[in-house]
Amino acid sequence: GEQVEQRPPHLSVREGDSAVITCTYTDPNSYYFFWYKQEPGASLQLLMKVFSSTEINEGQGFTVLLNKKDTRLSLNLTAAHPGDSAAYFCAVSVNYGSSGNKLIFGIGTLLSVKP
Amino acid sequence: EAAVTQSPRSKVAVTGGKVTLSCHQTNNHDYMYWYRQDTGHGLRLIHYSYVADSTEKGDIPDGYKASRPSQENFSLILELASLSQTAVYFCASSGTGDEQYFGPGTRLTVL
Numbered sequence: 001g002e003q004v005e006q007r008p009p010h011l012s013v014r015e016g017d018s019a020v021i022t023c024t025y026t027d028p029n030s031y032y033f034f035w036y037k038q039e040p041g042a043s044l045q046l047l048m049k050v051f052s053s054t055e056i057n058e059g060q061g062f063t064v065l066l067n068k069k070d071t072r073l074s075l076n077l078t079a080a081h082p083g084d085s086a087a088y089f090c091a092v093s094v095n096y097g098s099s100g101n102k103l104i105f106g107i108g109t110l111l112s113v114k115p
Numbered sequence: 116e117a118a119v120t121q122s123p124r125s126k127v128a129v130t131g132g133k134v135t136l137s138c139h140q141t142n143n144h145d146y147m148y149w150y151r152q153d154t155g156h157g158l159r160l161i162h163y164s165y166v167a168d169s170t171e172k173g174d175i176p177d178g179y180k181a182s183r184p185s186q187e188n189f190s191l192i193l194e195l196a197s198l199s200q201t202a203v204y205f206c207a208s209s210g211t212g213d214e215q216y217f218g219p220g221t222r223l224t225v226l
Contacts, residue, residue, distance in 0.1 A: 006157075032213050043205065044158075044217040089157060093213050100146055100165045101213055102173070107157040 002027045002094045006106025014114055019077040021109045023090035026071065032093035033073050034103065035064060039086045047075075047088075080113040087111070118142045119218035121206050127224045134193040136221050138206030144216075146209040147189040149173070149181060151202040152220075158205065164189055196225045 006023045013019045025033075035047040048059055050066050050073065061084070063076045073092075077084055087110050091103040119140045128134045140147065146165050150158040160173030162181035170181040178200060180192040193200055203222050207215040 009155075034214060036217075043219045044207075046214055046216065049214050100163075101209075101211075102148070102160055102163060103215060105157040105159075107155060 002030065002092055002104045004090060004092050004104050004106045006090055006109060008109060009107060010110050010112075012112045012114065013080050015081055016079050017113075019080045019084070019111055019113070020074060021076075021088055021090070021111070022072060022074045023092075023106045024070075024072050025092045025104075027092070027094070028068070028071055030071075030092045030094065032101075033066060034091040034093070035073075035075050036089045036091065037086050038089065038108075044089065077111075080111070082113045082115055085111055085113045119206060119208050119216055121204075121218040121221050123221060124219065125222045125224075127226060128193075128196045129226055130197060132196050134196050134200075134223065134225075136191040136193075136204055136206075136223070138189045138191075138218055139187055140189075140206075140208040140216075140218075141187065142208050142210065142216060143186070144208035144210045145186065146211075146215075147183065148207045148209070148215060149179075149189065149191045150205045150207065151175070151200075152205060153202050161191065161204075198225050201225045 003026045033050040036044040065074045087108045089108045090106040148163040149161045164170045164183040182190045206218040209215045
């Protein structure tokens, strides 16, 4: 079945630096991809949904790149600030036929942004 | 207003005891999910449901049961709680089966 590998597990950057988190997945037919943010002690918040037909999505302060050829998904926080400190999870949607879809999550990246 | 709520938010249980975690959603979503979160494992799917009165096994169902009595409610049941089930449990709902919206989580400690 689908497997998702996320790296790095821990990332520490200075305020204003960029931070890049990468996920690789195994099923080249995967269609939907997601990034979630989890602040300490909180729930998971959906950051972005990426379709297979979209290569680059931009949000507030971050860029998501999908490379279908290399089955790789990345999240780039372009100028990190302390408020970005959180755990980030990628997820890949897997179809279960009539039972619907499920998400396969990476193990997460704990990002620390120091002033 | 929170669309996915969980109760209790925190619970301490004894080994061998029965634990019921409850989830309620007001999103009018068909799909509901139960995950557990452990350090180093991310989120792992325990059970899910795509219609009331029906549940499906996820990736790690052993030791857990689920119940979906209505579209809005989805419960996770630990009949005989064990130390290894100490974790944070998240419920989520989804309309299409793709993007999922998570509840606040329940921190379960089994002693």
